[in-house]
Each structure stands twice: as structure tokens, then as C-alpha cells.
Amino acid sequence: MTAGDERFSLTRFLAARPDLRSKLGAIKAISSRVRTNAFQLTRECNLRCQGCWYYANKMDEGIEDQAGLDRIREILEERLAAGITHALVVGGEPAIYPERLAVFARTLPFLSVATNGYRKIPRDGFEEVSIGLALFAGYRSDDAYRAIAAGGQRFEGLFRRGLDNYRDDERVTVVYALSEEAIDEIAPSVDMIEQNGNLVYFSYYRHYGEDPAETAKATEALLERALEVAQRYPGTVLSHPYYIESLIRGETPWGRFGYDGCATISSGHPANATRLSSGRPILPGFESYAQDLTTRRLCCASGDCANCRDSLALSSWLLVNFKEHVRDAASLENWIGFADSYWRGFAWSPLHRSKAGREPAAARGGEAQTGATAFVA
Ligand code: SF4
Ligand code: SF4
Known part of the structure; x- marks a missing residue:
């Protein structure tokens, strides 16, 4: 119909x-x-998470940071004049450079920042900024994936540190990458987030086991638990059941998620010309920029569409x-x-x-x- x-x-x-x-x-x-552009603010990060697509795809190489505050302002004013009202700032780790972030906050109407939580984004000057705090797999497993310093040393308590940095901070939504490997950690993790006064939005890190039948079973169990937890914590889990199902299955009754329908490809990137000519919708004016803030990336993520x-x-x-x-x-x-x-x-x-x-x-x-x-x- x-x-x-x-x-x-x-x-x-x-x-x-x-x-x-x-x-x-x-x-x-x-x-x-809201008209969004994404910006990779810096090639620096204080962590080296397992499965980080930014470093795995060597996005830190060959392009320098745009470090000039006046130049950052000019670039953003150009984007504003083109109709862009919202910057989604990712990394590397944006919290390393609050002075650059401050230019974003002052220049554009809306700013969202993705952070690993190790360093706190101050409140002063960032009162209206939306902060996406990362959590991977669950409160216990997170350290195994993310608590790895840039020098390679492992440490403990990264997620706890992030929560402590942002206790009762209404700016924060935890972006929780669910994984089949830590299904039992979902409820206690969400409980910790609720106790900390934050919200949570689910994403998904796909786990590939050796046996596809076993993996499929685990994925069904993950979906079931995610839906159950969302129902149990309605004031804290934002993700709607329809979204959760689409996220984990990678499809809806009307289509399968992938490059052909992806809405967050850079509209000015030449490699997207054929896709754009298909007429399928994208976010209006969307562009994703590297750390010089002017070189376009293909899209808002890794470019590995099969696993995105x-x-x-x-x-x-x-x-x-x-x-x-x-x-x-x-x-x-x-x-x-x-x-x-x-x-x-x-x-x-x-x-x-x-x-x-x-x-x-x-x-x-x-x-x-x-x-x-x-x-x-
Ligand atoms: S915090 Fe982000 S940019 Fe840094 S290593 Fe982890 S995933 Fe990569
Ligand atoms: S990798 Fe990029 S283009 Fe591919 S589906 Fe993900 S966001 Fe879209």
C-alpha cells in the first residue's frame, strides 16, 4: 500500500x-x-579501542587537523550560510580540544559531540551541547574493548569514569553499542545509566561467531533482551522498539539497510554521484568532513557498508x-x-x-x- x-x-x-x-x-x-554536517575534529585520541574504524581505516593519516580557531569559525560560517545548523563532532577524541569545540558551539545553532568519556567536556560555554557518551558491550566488558591508552597500556574503569564525569548531566545520552557477547550486561548497564541520571540510545556492534546458526541464535537473544530492557527502563532507554528491531536485524518490512539507501552519505563526494542520482532520499545537505574540516569523507562512518x-x-x-x-x-x-x-x-x-x-x-x-x-x- x-x-x-x-x-x-x-x-x-x-x-x-x-x-x-x-x-x-x-x-x-x-x-x-536541523541540517546536519559531521566533522572529525582531530586525528588525536587518548584511547585505541579495539574495533575503532577511524584508526583501522587510517583516517588519521595524510590529513592534518585544522587547528586555527579563526579558520574553523570561517569554515563553519560558510556551512551556516549554506543552511547547515547542526554539527555532529566526532574524532579522534573531540574533548581533547575544547577550544575548537567552543568555536562550534558559538557559531552553529546546534552542536552534538561524540566522546569516549575519559575527559569531561566542561559545562561553561557548552551548556546546550548534546553529548553522546560511548559504551561498548556493557559495563563489565567495556574495558576489554575501550580501556586501552594511546600508548597501548590497558587500564580499568573507563565507563565508570565517564559516568562520574557526567553524573546527573542532562546533556548526556549514552550511545550504547550492544553486542551478542554481553547480553547479560545490558540490564545492569542501563540501570547504572539510570542511576547516574543520563539517557541511553542503542547502537549495535555485530559479532560474527564461527557458526552462523549459533550467531543467528545469539542475535535473536540480543534483540529479545534489548527490547525487554527498553520496556523495563522507559524513562532512560530512548530507543523505540521499531528502531531496535531495525538496528539489530538491519532491515525493515520495506527495505534492507545499506549503501543504496543510506541517508548519511556526503552529497558533495564524487564517489556518491551514482547513488545520489537514484533519487533515494538522504539527509538534506549532509556532508561528512575529515579533520581539516574541508575534505569530504564518503559518509558519516567507516565506508564498510556490509557491516555498518x-x-x-x-x-x-x-x-x-x-x-x-x-x-x-x-x-x-x-x-x-x-x-x-x-x-x-x-x-x-x-x-x-x-x-x-x-x-x-x-x-x-x-x-x-x-x-x-x-x-x-
Ligand atoms: S575513542 Fe573513538 S576515536 Fe578513539 S580509539 Fe576509541 S573509537 Fe577510536
Ligand atoms: S558505511 Fe557509510 S555509506 Fe555505508 S551504510 Fe554505513 S554510513 Fe552508510
Whole structure:
């Protein structure tokens, strides 16, 4: 069934469901204000995580950091003039360079930063910044994957350190990469995050066992547990069941996630020209930049599409395919529930729990800042 099919009318459905109509209005409002570009801020990192695609793909080589603060401001002003309102800053480790981050925070309306949690991003000057704090596999297993210093020495307590840095910090959503290897750690990890006053959004690090049948069984068990934990901690786990299932299965009833439909490819990268000509949607104006902040990367992640379950990429794929969900009540309800939960994950979003009942932050420039007040959740 399609959007135009007589058997399902979006207008009729929304007229009967004012709760969903109001949510959809809020989602559309924030979606229209946010135009994202991703930036790898630096080639430096204080860690060397196992499975880090940035270093595994030698993205730190051959391109220097853009370290000039005035030049960073100029670059961002150019992006702002092109309609970009949101920077997603990744690494290396962005927290190593707060002075560069401060230029982002001052220049663009919205800033989100992905961090490993070892160093705290200060509050002063970063009050409205959304922080994605990494967790891999679970509170116990995380050290085995991530607590490896740049010099190769192992240490303990990285996730605990991140939690301590961001206790009761409403800016933080933990981005938790689930793994079949640590299913029993999901509930206690989420419990720790809840006790710490933060939110959590799931991503997925796929585990390949030697026996495909065993791996498939473990993946089903992972999905089941993730859904169960999301239901048990509704105030802390943002991820909607529809998203969790799409993330772990890598497919939905209307399509399989991969390069052909990926929404977070750089629109100006020549290698994406054929894909873009297919007309399948991407995030409007999306670009992903290397650490000089001007060289385009292929996409927001590694470029290894067969194994990609990047949470931004997966979420964006679902977001831009709204039309695929205007086919029946259940599909539409899933999309609205998912999109609402996605936007609640950013500290600067009017849908974030810290904004409930208060006016959104004052505009810091750009047309896209207008008209949010009516959409505070
Ligand atoms: S913290 Fe991030 S950039 Fe640094 S090694 Fe780990 S995954 Fe790579
Ligand atoms: S690696 Fe992931 S984000 Fe990059 S193009 Fe492939 S599917 Fe998209």
C-alpha cells in the first residue's frame, strides 16, 4: 500500500489520533530546523579501542587537523550560510580540544559531540551541547574493548569514569553499542545509566561467531533482551522498539539497510554521484568532513557498508523514509514513535526531557531557529 492508497488516509488517521498528530507536528518542526554536517575534529585520541574504524581505516593519516580557531569559525560560517545548523563532532577524541569545540558551539545553532568519556567536556560555554557518551558491550566488558591508552597500556574503569564525569548531566545520552557477547550486561548497564541520571540510545556492534546458526541464535537473544530492557527502563532507554528491531536485524518490512539507501552519505563526494542520482532520499545537505574540516569523507562512518550499523546512519535512514510508513496505522505509529524518541536524545532539542515546560534556547542565528516554541513536548 502507498501513501496515495485509498485504504489508508494519513489525514483521516491523524484526525482520529490527535496525540499522534501533535507528535508529528513537533517532529516536523525540529526536523526542518536541523541540517546536519559531521566533522572529525582531530586525528588525536587518548584511547585505541579495539574495533575503532577511524584508526583501522587510517583516517588519521595524510590529513592534518585544522587547528586555527579563526579558520574553523570561517569554515563553519560558510556551512551556516549554506543552511547547515547542526554539527555532529566526532574524532579522534573531540574533548581533547575544547577550544575548537567552543568555536562550534558559538557559531552553529546546534552542536552534538561524540566522546569516549575519559575527559569531561566542561559545562561553561557548552551548556546546550548534546553529548553522546560511548559504551561498548556493557559495563563489565567495556574495558576489554575501550580501556586501552594511546600508548597501548590497558587500564580499568573507563565507563565508570565517564559516568562520574557526567553524573546527573542532562546533556548526556549514552550511545550504547550492544553486542551478542554481553547480553547479560545490558540490564545492569542501563540501570547504572539510570542511576547516574543520563539517557541511553542503542547502537549495535555485530559479532560474527564461527557458526552462523549459533550467531543467528545469539542475535535473536540480543534483540529479545534489548527490547525487554527498553520496556523495563522507559524513562532512560530512548530507543523505540521499531528502531531496535531495525538496528539489530538491519532491515525493515520495506527495505534492507545499506549503501543504496543510506541517508548519511556526503552529497558533495564524487564517489556518491551514482547513488545520489537514484533519487533515494538522504539527509538534506549532509556532508561528512575529515579533520581539516574541508575534505569530504564518503559518509558519516567507516565506508564498510556490509557491516555498518552506525546509529546515526540507521536512524537517519528510518527518518528520511517517512513515506514508506504511510501505509497502515501500525507502520505510521512506529515511525512517529521512533522519530519522537530520536529527537528526544539531543539535549538541545525542544523534545528533550530537560526542555519540558520551558522555552527553547534563544536563537543563535539562522532562519531555522524560528518557530520552535509551539513544539515543546
Ligand atoms: S575513542 Fe573513538 S576515536 Fe578513539 S580509539 Fe576509541 S573509537 Fe577510536
Ligand atoms: S558505511 Fe554505513 S554510513 Fe557509510 S555509506 Fe555505508 S551504510 Fe552508510
